[in-house]
Amino acid sequence: MTTSRTQALAGVPLFGGLEEIELASVAGDASVRRAASGRAFFRAGEAATRVYVLVAGRVKVTEVSPEGHEVILRVNGPGDLFGGVAALVDGSEYPVTARALETSEALAWSGQVMLALMRRFPVVAINAARLVALRLHALQRVHHELMTDRVERRIARAVLRLAREAGRRVESGVEIDFPLSRQDLAQMTGTTLFTVSRTLSGWQSEGLVTTARRRVVVCQPERLVRIADDLS
Amino acid sequence: MTTSRTQALAGVPLFGGLEEIELASVAGDASVRRAASGRAFFRAGEAATRVYVLVAGRVKVTEVSPEGHEVILRVNGPGDLFGGVAALVDGSEYPVTARALETSEALAWSGQVMLALMRRFPVVAINAARLVALRLHALQRVHHELMTDRVERRIARAVLRLAREAGRRVESGVEIDFPLSRQDLAQMTGTTLFTVSRTLSGWQSEGLVTTARRRVVVCQPERLVRIADDLS
DNA sequence: CGAGCCTTTGACCTACGTCAACTCATGTGG
DNA sequence: CCACATGAGTTGACGTAGGTCAAAGGCTCG
Numbered sequence: 001m002t003t004s005r006t007q008a009l010a011g012v013p014l015f016g017g018l019e020e021i022e023l024a025s026v027a028g029d030a031s032v033r034r035a036a037s038g039r040a041f042f043r044a045g046e047a048a049t050r051v052y053v054l055v056a057g058r059v060k061v062t063e064v065s066p067e068g069h070e071v072i073l074r075v076n077g078p079g080d081l082f083g084g085v086a087a088l089v090d091g092s093e094y095p096v097t098a099r100a101l102e103t104s105e106a107l108a109w110s111g112q113v114m115l116a117l118m119r120r121f122p123v124v125a126i127n128a129a130r131l132v133a134l135r136l137h138a139l140q141r142v143h144h145e146l147m148t149d150r151v152e153r154r155i156a157r158a159v160l161r162l163a164r165e166a167g168r169r170v171e172s173g174v175e176i177d178f179p180l181s182r183q184d185l186a187q188m189t190g191t192t193l194f195t196v197s198r199t200l201s202g203w204q205s206e207g208l209v210t211t212a213r214r215r216v217v218v219c220q221p222e223r224l225v226r227i228a229d230d231l232s
Numbered sequence: 233m234t235t236s237r238t239q240a241l242a243g244v245p246l247f248g249g250l251e252e253i254e255l256a257s258v259a260g261d262a263s264v265r266r267a268a269s270g271r272a273f274f275r276a277g278e279a280a281t282r283v284y285v286l287v288a289g290r291v292k293v294t295e296v297s298p299e300g301h302e303v304i305l306r307v308n309g310p311g312d313l314f315g316g317v318a319a320l321v322d323g324s325e326y327p328v329t330a331r332a333l334e335t336s337e338a339l340a341w342s343g344q345v346m347l348a349l350m351r352r353f354p355v356v357a358i359n360a361a362r363l364v365a366l367r368l369h370a371l372q373r374v375h376h377e378l379m380t381d382r383v384e385r386r387i388a389r390a391v392l393r394l395a396r397e398a399g400r401r402v403e404s405g406v407e408i409d410f411p412l413s414r415q416d417l418a419q420m421t422g423t424t425l426f427t428v429s430r431t432l433s434g435w436q437s438e439g440l441v442t443t444a445r446r447r448v449v450v451c452q453p454e455r456l457v458r459i460a461d462d463l464s
Numbered sequence: 465c466g467a468g469c470c471t472t473t474g475a476c477c478t479a480c481g482t483c484a485a486c487t488c489a490t491g492t493g494g
Numbered sequence: 495c496c497a498c499a500t501g502a503g504t505t506g507a508c509g510t511a512g513g514t515c516a517a518a519g520g521c522t523c524g
Contacts, residue, residue, distance in 0.1 A: 414503065
């Protein structure tokens, strides 16, 4: 259904600046990929053949070292570009794994097709550069935090970021809208699930958050911000 | 001297794929910027108006937090793009500071001009996306290390990277070819100058490296690699 | 209903940060 | 050209944030 694919692309940053008819052409070149919760769109080490734009769901992007240590670099939501980074470097491999956190759907283009699109519509290439640049900036900030901040602050920042990007209003506050384990938070903040557990327990007993198995609700964002920004 | 500027651009990755005559046109739009050792090409927070390609020297890219903690994100050498990332996001500010480690020279374009170049020569936009992507990958690896590795290994990796990217053969091994203090290494690896000092002292007494004030020579790279990759 | 996950909590330990004191180059100016 | 001020580096003593490991309880989903 090309028309529905075209609609899915409306408002996607990668294609900002394209006319509707151009969008339809771009959509025509796409294929639809789905992944059930826990399944991977691609894994690190595979040939980087495709560029994805997430249409629905959540996808975590992780990197695992030779030793087997896995870290979470980012959680993508609808509209986000992923895999694109590597597919432009031709003949290369994905350096990361993209795994669905819940049932997800994406549009995909082969690297070749995407390169052709970029040559035809330079604005797409410019958008891509800008998007990757923004991602780089975001990672630079997280990296800085990791170098200089204590764990409680890092966890606070991670939770606030997730609430901002993937928050859903509920009675008691803002719930992070996908399953998020202590282990996940640990892999985002460079600590252990034990420390995350202790930290969240502490916050919960102070009323800052309420938690359940793989669920986090931020109840008092401003107090969390105080922890995140504390200048003392 | 447009012709010398054109020569400076030959082989620069950002402009790979351009014809000589196109290169000359690109060079014609550039201005030359110089910075003495210690001076900044731009500082974090300034309006991001220009894109730079380093022609000669070394430039360290740093980020400083509100608390005043400074971390080194990268050291650029000749041919490297810097500042480009932000200048594409129009109306934005540089998120980082670019400071010359030694007397340096760069070519610069305004963001406007660079955008126009990218529209005219889509390959430049594609190159830019690719370059930023590569930088993102590099930062992802470092970030991973910071999350999972002990300091000695991180320092070993940083030293090896610098030797690879900016090494000069000397009698006793490979010297890192720009002034590099313990503090610098600490700000690259997320530790303190004290720990770096102790670590280098240890290595020196084992004959792995020789050091002097702001100078590091790698004498036994393979043993350093053993520390960096130790799978025990 | 049962088998795994996810989570909690406690006890212990250590890698590394912090601070202080000292030495040694270096480059600057008198 | 020497002297001194300054910034780089070293080393020791000490404290602690948070990692590690073990044990056990509770969801949930098959």
